[in-house]
Amino acid sequence: MMSDDDDIDFTSANQSSRNLATLFHGGETAAAPTVAYVPPKQPKKDSPPKVMTATAVQAFSFGADQKWTPRGKMGVAILSTDNTIFTLILYLTKTQHITSARINTSTLFTCQANNYLAFQDDGGQNWSIMFENKQALVDFVLQIVVAKAYLFSFKFDHIIQDVREGEGSALVDHDSVEITVNQYKLLENGTVSSMDSGEIKPVRFKIGKQQNGKAFDDSLRGMKKNGQRITMIGTTLYNIEVIRFCICIKE
Known part of the structure; x- marks a missing residue:
């Protein structure tokens, strides 16, 4: 079981912004007109991605030797950015991501026997991940369908x-x-x-x-x-x- 320290938390980004202080504290100048400093607008921060679902899996990668290599236990999650960008990630901790796969309307996910789900990441690497039970697989795949529905508007x-x-x-x-x-x-x-x-x-x-x-x-x-x-x-x-x-x- 993954520890709490390993949980993904992308929603805690600091959204507050600080106003710039006045740059000049004027001394007296006889003929100078009064000039008010207007701070530039702070650039709007991008919305942090939200976690739609996350769970623990056993991961396997397909190598050049045409064999599946065990990669151990890790987390798998689907991230959503403004319901317009959806990404599947495999991770060890919230800062250590193993790989990612952008989800689009035609992305292929293949459910296999014994609660496995196969997919290809953004680099063309084939992965197969095993969920702890059938319901965990169904719940995860359901979120993939939801992501595609948003992409279809x-x-x-x-x-x-x-x-x-x-x-x-x-x-x-x-x-x-x-x-x-x-x-x-x-x-x-x-x-x-x-x-x-x-x-x-x-x-x-x-x-x-x-x-x-x-x-x-x-x-x-x-x-x-x-x-x-x-x-x-x-x-x-x-x-x-x-x-x-x-x-x-x-x-």
Whole structure:
């Protein structure tokens, strides 16, 4: 477990500014006009990045010898700057960063068996990180989906991120499927919380009938048996203004 000293804290930057003192304390000068010194405006400091999520992982890097090298336990976090720049970082302490990967709408993250997540950093290095459990992986990937939604300015039909590929043939139109759906809501402040209460029971859908809209059908297409994915459905399709839905689907 990482110590408190190792926690990332980017929100403690000093935001206060000092007014400049008067540079000249005039002596008497007979014919000189009165000149008032106007201090220059202090440059506006950039907003420090905020931590969307952070957790401990076991990290592995892929070497030139085509082998995975253990890099030990470290932290992984997603940082947000004004909800316009999102970066994944691996770090040992808050001042010792190992690598970073800028997140954009097309950045590929691949969930693998045994709670692994694979990605490529900004330098082209391939990494695979192992989370402590499945829920930790799902929570982290959910924040990746949220980051991409902000980058799309929430103007999209849906965003899909597979968590578990599953096995067998992919679902197509007219297939009937029994699934379990976990629903989340995303508020304007970026907070994600579960909308589910009580026991979640499997429900049966037939793809193509649009029982819950086209975007939901699109979320099911391509899934396989025992697969799992996270889908964020765009606000424009359902006229959702404040609450935005994230759906975690298990077949």
